[in-house]
Amino acid sequence: MSTKLVIKDIVASDRNEQTGLYQYIATLSNSAKCRLFFSKNPDWKLIGVNRLLNIPCPICRKDYYCNCMSNHTAELERQVLENNLI
Numbered sequence: 001m002s003t004k005l006v007i008k009d010i011v012a013s014d015r016n017e018q019t020g021l022y023q024y025i026a027t028l029s030n031s032a033k034c035r036l037f038f039s040k041n042p043d044w045k046l047i048g049v050n051r052l053l054n055i056p057c058p059i060c061r062k063d064y065y066c067n068c069m070s071n072h073t074a075e076l077e078r079q080v081l082e083n084n085l086i
């Protein structure tokens with residue numbers, strides 16, 4: 001099974017200019033939502049992904065916390081930066 005995580009929408013959630021830490025809520029094409037933690041120093045880097053529990057995980061189908069999204073950090077970061085989502 002191949003699961004393609006595609007970011008459909010992203011909204012700013014929290015920012016701390018002093019520490020250079022930014023949080024965004026991303027909605028994926030499969031309706032899953034996750035919180036993205038970015039640092040900007042000076043380049044943007046995705047340093048963490050937490051799946052929100054609005055639907056079961058699109059990868060492992062668990063209804064509870066799992067680490068699947070963390071395994072796709074590089075892919076999610078690429079989409080955000082290439083598509084200028086933040």
Ligand SMILES: [Zn+2]
Nearest residue numbers: 057060066068
């Ligand atoms: Zn999972």
